[in-house]
Amino acid sequence: MPRNRKELEVRFIRYTQDVLDDTFDDGTRLSDTLDGLRNKRYKINDKIPKITVVKKDEIYFCKDNRELWVLKGFAAFLEETENVLLKVPVQFGKLENLKMTTTTEGEDVRLRHKGSTEEFNNIKSVELSTIRYSADKIYGFSRSGEDELKIFLSKHRDPSKLPVLDVVKRKGKLYALHNIQLWLVKHWFQMKHGGVNDEGKQHSPNIDESTDSPNIESDIDSQGLEGAVAIDDTDRANVETKLFTDKQEEEFHDDVVIVDMKPYDKYPENTALENEGLSIKLVLESKPNKSSHPKYRQLTRQSASNDRRSVREYGDACKSKQRRR
Structure with a gap:
C-alpha cells in the first residue's frame, strides 16, 4: 500500500x-x-x-x-x-x-438545502473558566491597569451588558481572539465576587505617589494581584512588568459568558504560550514595532555569488591601478 x-x-x-x-x-x-x-x-x-x-x-x-x-x-x-x-x-x-x-x-x-442562503450563528454560552488567552502579553496598558478597568466597569454594570467574546476552539480548548476583552471580563467577575475593600468600595490597584519611583501595591488576598515592582522612568522601556495574574480557574467556575465561535483558522499559527493561556502579563510599553528593526537582505546562493563577484572585481581594479603606477 x-x-x-x-x-x-x-x-x-x-x-x-x-x-x-x-x-x-x-x-x-x-x-x-x-x-x-x-x-x-x-x-x-x-x-x-x-x-x-x-x-x-x-x-x-x-x-x-x-x-x-x-x-x-x-x-x-x-x-x-x-x-x-x-x-x-x-x-x-x-x-x-x-x-x-x-x-x-x-x-x-x-x-x-443546496442554494439556500440560510445563515447560522455560532453564539453560545460557556463557562468563563474554559476560555484561555491566546497570547502571553497585553501591551500599552496604563501604569496599573486601573484606568482601563474603571472605564469598563462604568460601562458594564450588568452581566447582560458584557461584550460577546470572540473565541476559537483549538486542540479541545477555547482561546480568546481579543485578550484585553477577556482580561477585563475576568476582572469584572472578580470584582463581583468580593473584590471590595473594608469600606465597601470596589478595590483596584493603587499607586503610591509618595516617592519619585512609584510602587504598585499588591493585595493578593482580595484582588489576586501580584508583582509589586518598583519602576524607574529611565528604564521603563526595558522593563516588562507582570501586574496581574488571574485567580485560580475555580473562582470563575459558575460564571457564564456569551461567546461567538470563530473559524478554526482565525487562531494564529505556531502560537507558543508560557502558561497554556491560563494567565497573561500586562506590559506598560507599546508593542515593539518589527518594522523599526533594520532589515537585512536575505542571503541566497545567488546573492552570495554576486557578492563574491563584486569583491573580485574590486580586487582586480585595485591591481590594475597599482600596475599603472
Whole structure:
C-alpha cells in the first residue's frame, strides 16, 4: 500500500466546515445515499470515493465533508446494530491547501438545502473558566491597569451588558481572539465576587505617589494581584512588568459568558504560550514595532555569488591601478 494511503476509523475523522449542502454535485441527496447503505442496496465503494484527509494538530480533517457526513451516519448505524467500528481507506492531502471554516474543531456540522442562503450563528454560552488567552502579553496598558478597568466597569454594570467574546476552539480548548476583552471580563467577575475593600468600595490597584519611583501595591488576598515592582522612568522601556495574574480557574467556575465561535483558522499559527493561556502579563510599553528593526537582505546562493563577484572585481581594479603606477 502506498505510504500516503491507509485506513482510518470514521469516528476519528473530522469535518473542515460547519455547514454542508444536503446534496452531492449530481443532485443525489446525502440522506438517500445513507439510506441506500443502511438497506444494503449498494456498498460504500459504489457511492463514496476514497476521501482525502489532512493531519493537523494531531487530528485528521477531511476535505470531502459531504462524503464524511454519509460515512459517519453509516458508522453510527453499524455500531448500533452490529457493534462494528467502520474503517475506510483514505489518502492524505496537502496541509497548505486545507481551508478550515469549522468553529467546532470539526466535531459538528449542519445541513442546508443546496442554494439556500440560510445563515447560522455560532453564539453560545460557556463557562468563563474554559476560555484561555491566546497570547502571553497585553501591551500599552496604563501604569496599573486601573484606568482601563474603571472605564469598563462604568460601562458594564450588568452581566447582560458584557461584550460577546470572540473565541476559537483549538486542540479541545477555547482561546480568546481579543485578550484585553477577556482580561477585563475576568476582572469584572472578580470584582463581583468580593473584590471590595473594608469600606465597601470596589478595590483596584493603587499607586503610591509618595516617592519619585512609584510602587504598585499588591493585595493578593482580595484582588489576586501580584508583582509589586518598583519602576524607574529611565528604564521603563526595558522593563516588562507582570501586574496581574488571574485567580485560580475555580473562582470563575459558575460564571457564564456569551461567546461567538470563530473559524478554526482565525487562531494564529505556531502560537507558543508560557502558561497554556491560563494567565497573561500586562506590559506598560507599546508593542515593539518589527518594522523599526533594520532589515537585512536575505542571503541566497545567488546573492552570495554576486557578492563574491563584486569583491573580485574590486580586487582586480585595485591591481590594475597599482600596475599603472
